[in-house]
Amino acid sequence: MEGVVTPDGGRRTRAALAEIPARLDRLRVTPLQPLTNTREQSPSLPAGYLSPAPSPDELLIQQRGRKRLPVTWSPDIETKRNSSFQSTIRTPPKNAGRHSPQKLGVTLRSTPRKRLLLGDVERVPLTPEKIDFSDLSTPQKFKITSPIKTPPVKRCKIEKTLELRGPIEVALKGLSPTQLINMIKTITYKHPDIEDEIRREMPVPDLAPLEEKLNYLKSNIFKGLPTSRLTSKTDSPAYSRVSTHLVAFKKCLVEQGKLLVESQHWESVIQYVFLSWSYVRATPVWDHQAHNAHRKQCFRALLNFCLTALKKGDLEKEFLIDVQDKLQSFVSDSEEVQTCLKQVQGLLQE
Structure with missing residues (x-):
């Protein structure tokens, strides 16, 4: 039981389950409402504290959207799309037995990159019984050209011969033993008489x-x-x-x-x-x-x-x-x- 003061100044008691007066209705709490603009209701907080601004990369991703198919139809694109789903590796046979050897780590399907690279190339049957080797044009039919271009092979530079203006003994010091041997060999081949003189003058x-x-x-x-x-x-x-x-x-x-x-x-x-x-x-x-x-x-x-x-x-x-x-x-x-x-x-x- 709890005592309540009356307007007359008296005091009366009420039961514990008595009805609450209507003037206490102001103590009720209103349900939560979503905040539309947090910065207006809390101007003291810095910008981007509650809802940070998206990064430039995120804005580009949002603007890009999902990848769409081209509007124009092209037979090359359609053929390439259909051929990309075909695997170039034969389907393995069913398990022959419990003790049949199995290779671990071997992928049975080709990778997407391999399918893209081999999309425009003519398919080659992997079973030898389907290939007619009697036809002379068989190698040309199944000739596969790699889509990756190899760099051209550099050509070897031809040794240059310079016209000597200074003393010959000075120029010979810069040559290697192999160059000296080749030079003397060339001269003796052109002038066989000089070989005998070189043999006589050759020191120990x-x-x-x-x-x-x-x-x-x-x-x-x-x-x-x-x-x-x-x-x-x-x-x-x-x-x-x-x-x-x-x-x-x-x-x-x-x-x-x-x-x-x-x-x-x-x-x-x-x-x-x-x-x-x-x-x-x-x-x-x-x-x-x-x-x-x-x-x-x-x-x-x-x-x-x-x-x-x-x-x-x-x-x-x-x-x-x-x-x-x-x-x-x-x-x-x-x-x-x-x-x-x-x-x-x-x-x-x-």
Whole structure:
């Protein structure tokens, strides 16, 4: 029960379920209405806070709308549209059995791009029984031209010949060995008399540049060794520091020897062997026998060069005697020197 004050100033009571007076109807809440313009009702908020403006890309998408078919009818477009739904791959057969091998990841339908590229090309039957190979025009019927254009192949430039105005020895310095060989070969072909004169004037190969390279690479080996007195210069750590220099030394020695062998200057080949042998002998002898493989390979390569020169070269006996004396001093470095000594002795007995 709740007391209510009357206009007379008295006080009366009313029941809990008594009717609410009509003057309290003002407390009713009206239903929500959609806001038409939020910026007018809330001018203090910044622009685009409640409803941000669409981006330019979104406006273009809204204006573009759905893609429509062309108004004009074209037989090419209709044929292309109908052919795009046809698959160029045959429908696979039904499962032959449970244990039949199946390739995973193989798509049975062609991709849209492949259908577009092959839309204008004549369809080729994939089954060989449908192709008549007796017809001579069959390859022309099923010839497929790729729609992708390949760039044209660049033509090789023809070597230009310039008219020389300065000294010829200056111009020859800029040519490679291959260019010099081709030039001399062309001249001797045109003028055969000049070939005999070139053979008479041809000097012996100069071994000084070859020796200079070997000396430089050998010095790099000793520069890489440790300089401390407390560490060994022939152990495994020291070898690991100069292993790359040993490989470079062996590579240079073999390449220079092969070049002389190909030139067939046999006396120069043997002289190069004697010259290089002293540089190989000067390389360090390592504590671990496996680390001396480069040293043994260099000795073996030089002996092969020497043996080739002895077999193919027409050497004089005086020169062979000098070769025999020097080879005997190399026996302590490699046991394979005996093969060259036998070859020299056989040539001297003839």
